[in-house]
Amino acid sequence: QHHNPRTEVSMTKEFDGKTVIVTGAGSGIGAACAEQLAAAGARTVVADLNLSGAEAVVARIEAAGGMARAYAIDVSDPESVKAMVDFTLSSFGRLDGAVNNAGIGGPLKPLADYGLDEWKQVLDVNLNSVFYCMKYQIAAMLQTGGGAIVNMSSILGTNGFANASAYVATKHALVGMTKSAALEYSAKGIRVNAVGPGFIRTPLVENAMDEATLTGLAGLHPIGRLGASHEVANLTLFLLSDQASFITGSYHLVDGGYAAQ
Numbered sequence: 223q224h225h226n227p228r229t230e231v232s233m234t235k236e237f238d239g240k241t242v243i244v245t246g247a248g249s250g251i252g253a254a255c256a257e258q259l260a261a262a263g264a265r266t267v268v269a270d271l272n273l274s275g276a277e278a279v280v281a282r283i284e285a286a287g288g289m290a291r292a293y294a295i296d297v298s299d300p301e302s303v304k305a306m307v308d309f310t311l312s313s314f315g316r317l318d319g320a321v322n323n324a325g326i327g328g329p330l331k332p333l334a335d336y337g338l339d340e341w342k343q344v345l346d347v348n349l350n351s352v353f354y355c356m357k358y359q360i361a362a363m364l365q366t367g368g369g370a371i372v373n374m375s376s377i378l379g380t381n382g383f384a385n386a387s388a389y390v391a392t393k394h395a396l397v398g399m400t401k402s403a404a405l406e407y408s409a410k411g412i413r414v415n416a417v418g419p420g421f422i423r424t425p426l427v428e429n430a431m432d433e434a435t436l437t438g439l440a441g442l443h444p445i446g447r448l449g450a451s452h453e454v455a456n457l458t459l460f461l462l463s464d465q466a467s468f469i470t471g472s473y474h475l476v477d478g479g480y481a482a483q
């Protein structure tokens with residue numbers, strides 16, 4: 223058989239042979255990450271509380287020739303998270319990457335007005351969830367010698383924001399959890415990084431704010447607009463890929479210049 227290295231190179235995709243889980247992949251940033259990963263060759267687990275959203279993303283991936291499975295999950299439930307990782311191993315035999323992205327904005331109001339249950343729910347969905355995810359993902363990755371994890375923080379992982387204290391607290395905490403996990407597993411071949419998007423036009427942001435507020439938010443970004451989900455996915459894929467082989471334990475902004483001010 224004629225061997226043509228140039229053809230071989232062009233046929234090889236960056237995530238060929240890799241399996242990646244994306245949580246909150248039924249919409250917004252997570253959906254963009256799942257679609258780009260599948261387009262780059264990954265077998266992708268599209269996990270979301272909203273199963274019909276996840277199934278729609280899988281349908282788009284399959285229509286584009288990619289391989290994905292939808293999975294219904296509540297990331298705030300450790301049993302559900304463990305079942306997601308078990309499903310991934312039984313479906314695809316290995317786990318190479320994860321994007322821990324599922325989250326909620328929580329109520330917009332001053333801290334003292336938060337109810338105890340409202341506060342706890344944001345911590346459960348945005349923060350405890352990522353502990354559950356990494357706990358089971360890392361155990362799975364260690365079976366095959368390594369992997370890469372991206373935890374979806376926010377520009378609000380370093381900056382404060384009025385009337386979003388619970389969200390801001392969880393996104394700051396994710397940065398610290400990311401650094402510690404990176405230190406613990408870097409010698410075992412697992413890289414862990416956090417991504418800090420500015421305000422991105424997704425259902426999470428659009429549902430929480432009216433058009434005038436969105437325009438005001440856009441103005442906070444020196445680039446002069448809100449970000450797009452695919453712009454966050456571009457950075458996330460880079461961090462998951464072997465191109466980022468020397469990058470771990472760090473927090474990477476994709477914020478249109480927001481934090482430079």
Ligand code: ADP
Pocket residue numbers: 245246247248249250251252269270271272275295296297298323324325326347422424425426427
């Ligand atoms: P963004 O893309 O900005 O993070 P979205 O609201 O578009 O905002 O996406 C967040 C995703 O996380 C949604 O698809 C939502 O269904 C999902 N999600 C929210 N809570 C949970 C949960 N407890 N378990 C799993 N997925 C969740």
